[in-house]
Amino acid sequence: MSIIVTEKTKVVVQGITGEFGARHTKLSLDYGSAIVAGVTPGKGGQFFEHGAHRVPIFNTVADAVAATGATASAVFVPPPFAADAILEGVDAGLELCVAITEGIPIRDMIEVKRAMLGRQTRLIGPNCPGIVTPGTGPDSAGGCRIGIAPGYIHKKGHVGVVSRSGTLTYEAVFQLTSKGLGQTTSVGIGGDPVNGTSHLDVIKMFNDDPDTWGIIMIGEIGGSAEVEAARWVKANCKKPVAGFIAGATAPAGRRMGHAGAVVGGAEDTAAAKIAVFKECGIENAVTPSDMADALIRAAQARGAKLA
Amino acid sequence: MNIHEYQAKALFEKFGVAVPRGVAARMPAEFESALSTLSHDGPLIVKSQIHAGGRGKGTFTDGFKGGVKFAKSKAEALDFANKMFNNTLVTAQTGPAGRKVQTVYFTVACDIKKEYYLAILLDRATSRPVIVASTEGGVEIETVAHKSPEKIFKIHVDPSVGLMGYQARELAFRLGFTGEVFKNAVKLITGLYRMYWETDAAMVEVNPLIVTPDNKVLALDAKVSFDDNALFRHPDIVALRDLNEEDSKEIEASKFNLSYIALDGNIACLVNGAGLAMSTMDIIKHYGGSPANFLDVGGGASKDQVQAAFKIILTDPNVKGIMVNIFGGIMDCNTIATGVVAAARELGLKIPLVVRLEGNNVVAGKRTLAESGLAIESATTMAEAAQKIVKLVA
Numbered sequence: 001m002s003i004i005v006t007e008k009t010k011v012v013v014q015g016i017t018g019e020f021g022a023r024h025t026k027l028s029l030d031y032g033s034a035i036v037a038g039v040t041p042g043k044g045g046q047f048f049e050h051g052a053h054r055v056p057i058f059n060t061v062a063d064a065v066a067a068t069g070a071t072a073s074a075v076f077v078p079p080p081f082a083a084d085a086i087l088e089g090v091d092a093g094l095e096l097c098v099a100i101t102e103g104i105p106i107r108d109m110i111e112v113k114r115a116m117l118g119r120q121t122r123l124i125g126p127n128c129p130g131i132v133t134p135g136t137g138p139d140s141a142g143g144c145r146i147g148i149a150p151g152y153i154h155k156k157g158h159v160g161v162v163s164r165s166g167t168l169t170y171e172a173v174f175q176l177t178s179k180g181l182g183q184t185t186s187v188g189i190g191g192d193p194v195n196g197t198s199h200l201d202v203i204k205m206f207n208d209d210p211d212t213w214g215i216i217m218i219g220e221i222g223g224s225a226e227v228e229a230a231r232w233v234k235a236n237c238k239k240p241v242a243g244f245i246a247g248a249t250a251p252a253g254r255r256m257g258h259a260g261a262v263v264g265g266a267e268d269t270a271a272a273k274i275a276v277f278k279e280c281g282i283e284n285a286v287t288p289s290d291m292a293d294a295l296i297r298a299a300q301a302r303g304a305k306l307a
Numbered sequence: 308m309n310i311h312e313y314q315a316k317a318l319f320e321k322f323g324v325a326v327p328r329g330v331a332a333r334m335p336a337e338f339e340s341a342l343s344t345l346s347h348d349g350p351l352i353v354k355s356q357i358h359a360g361g362r363g364k365g366t367f368t369d370g371f372k373g374g375v376k377f378a379k380s381k382a383e384a385l386d387f388a389n390k391m392f393n394n395t396l397v398t399a400q401t402g403p404a405g406r407k408v409q410t411v412y413f414t415v416a417c418d419i420k421k422e423y424y425l426a427i428l429l430d431r432a433t434s435r436p437v438i439v440a441s442t443e444g445g446v447e448i449e450t451v452a453h454k455s456p457e458k459i460f461k462i463h464v465d466p467s468v469g470l471m472g473y474q475a476r477e478l479a480f481r482l483g484f485t486g487e488v489f490k491n492a493v494k495l496i497t498g499l500y501r502m503y504w505e506t507d508a509a510m511v512e513v514n515p516l517i518v519t520p521d522n523k524v525l526a527l528d529a530k531v532s533f534d535d536n537a538l539f540r541h542p543d544i545v546a547l548r549d550l551n552e553e554d555s556k557e558i559e560a561s562k563f564n565l566s567y568i569a570l571d572g573n574i575a576c577l578v579n580g581a582g583l584a585m586s587t588m589d590i591i592k593h594y595g596g597s598p599a600n601f602l603d604v605g606g607g608a609s610k611d612q613v614q615a616a617f618k619i620i621l622t623d624p625n626v627k628g629i630m631v632n633i634f635g636g637i638m639d640c641n642t643i644a645t646g647v648v649a650a651a652r653e654l655g656l657k658i659p660l661v662v663r664l665e666g667n668n669v670v671a672g673k674r675t676l677a678e679s680g681l682a683i684e685s686a687t688t689m690a691e692a693a694q695k696i697v698k699l700v701a
Contacts, residue, residue, distance in 0.1 A: 024637075027637065079536060079539075080539060080540070103536045104536060105507055105534055105536045105537035105540075106429060106507070106509070106534045106536065106537070107466075107504070107507050107534065107537060108537075109434070110429070110434055110435065110436065110466045111466050111467075113434040114434075114435075114465065114466045114467050115467070148636075148637065149636060150636030150637050150666065150667065152667075153636065153666070163582070164582065165580060165581060165582020165583065165585075166580050166582065166583075166636075167578075167579055167580030167582060167583035167634045167636065168580065168582035168583050168586060169582075170634050170636045170666070171583060171634055171665075171689070174634070174665065174666075191581055191582065193429060193431050194429065194431070194434045218582070220581075220582055220585065221585070222431075223431045223432075224431070224432065225431075244586070246582045246583075246585040246586040246589060247585040247586075247589070248589045248592065249570075249585075249588040249589050249591075249592045249598055250585055250588070250601070251568075251570065253400070254568055254601075255535075256568065256581055256584070256585050256601055257566045257580075257581025257582075257584060257585070257601065257603040258581040258582070260431075261581060261582075261585065270589075286593070287586075287589070287590045287593050287689065287690055287693075288583070288586040288587075288589070288590055288689050289590065289688045289689045289690035289691075290690075
């Protein structure tokens, strides 16, 4: 098993005809993901063609869902229109909406989050690399790739990865794969201060997934989401968990690339989060090169298997 | 994006938030005429305008003390303004280099009955705006939160309806206001929230908020920052940007969509992705080095961006070595390698350069580096790269 998506998940791409959306739709099709529809308002009736693939384009997400049975979307819509795109997906009854877009105004996301209360759609992101459930083919092809992560670095297996950062996620996945440790699912939850799915949400799902045997949680300075997740792990999670927090050297008050990566108080520094991880039995990676090894140490300490 | 106190107060007034009368001047020749527009014969406050807190307790590099001064007369205000202008103010928040004062703000000095604290910002835990107020003003709110949390009041705002009247009243009651002061406080809180929301502010902080003996409620200070992601819909706010307050390298970087932040170490880094860039700084520090900057070239860095990034890095005279760390997931490592070689050649690079490439087409990328004939050290892991560059600059 895996969490959130499987190789069968039918995906609609919102913003499929934009340069960014088109490029990653092609990569997802090559990976073998079920990209069944695209949405670009005004281009309904056209097709997105790539090799032997011919993906129908619709004017609205509702049309795409009705015609193809898509249950998940990838949002590649530019920042000024991204909030609108997310809520269109919510209104169309999608189970999952993965917002890749970087640079959405925080006020828009505050409104989106409020409007999503009580709705069934799960939002991942925004400003995230997306989600990958690796497949069984060569270079893990045949899985579900929604977003912009490189599919080929993955390998099907039993480690769950959750992270706020894109390239740091790839770093962790690559380390795991290089050591022969495959992944159930890798989830990039995004670097914005207001996002859909949290570290804790993902960790609860990994905990419930019998195929996930170990978890890597990657966080950053700013906010308290990692602390909340760590406390839950201490009380509820029996699986080995390794953690890494980026930004130990970041000066206070400066936004480090991600809108959410700002140290505001004593509680949201890297040192504070690392201390909580330790207290909660999470094995800290000493450096970013140590993420996979930290999980191996955590597994050995519990006598748990990872592959 | 940050703005100056005088700009923030002009915005406050637009939204009905009362402030002490004041006027800003950007050159000494304007000081007298600015003071005369205030038509005020009593005491004045002279305030250095820089984008950093702690001004009152700051010291200028020539030894003059205080970036905010109480002046008994116009003559004294003029004297203080001339001493502040073009002088460099060092505060707890500016770092040792300090900031050059290029605008001086004169305000009418107000009698203060009591000081309070008021701020509006995002509460990340609830994804809602939160108004934070305290009866302890004019001091650091972190200290109040630590010592007497019962004196801090919070109101969360439901974004679907905005700040409701009862919420503003509740806050004013909790602060202990009655009568005319209560009415004025409710008006100020309501106006301040509207300003926060309608301008896409990231944070609005009034410390202190004061009550005067004649029952006025005034924002005595103002600190406002805006969400960079929303600036596209606020050209009027973009116009308030003061490039003098920003690092010239950071301005240059933003032209190429590079996210750059200058730090005070000597190992420059060039990385794709914010999380990886932060952790590259961390690993340099871990192995005993000191990072000179944060530099994120983005997920899909181009050759031009890499070249621009190198130029920016090398304008920092402290830089003694460079570490490039690219995880080319989708991006072609060879494109990056070609950019690195071209930049190193064009700029006649003389300091050590360690490049760690991983990912898509990495073999070709490493070959390009090796065959360039340049003294570029290659590394496979982040740890290896960090250890190499730290050793090379030691």
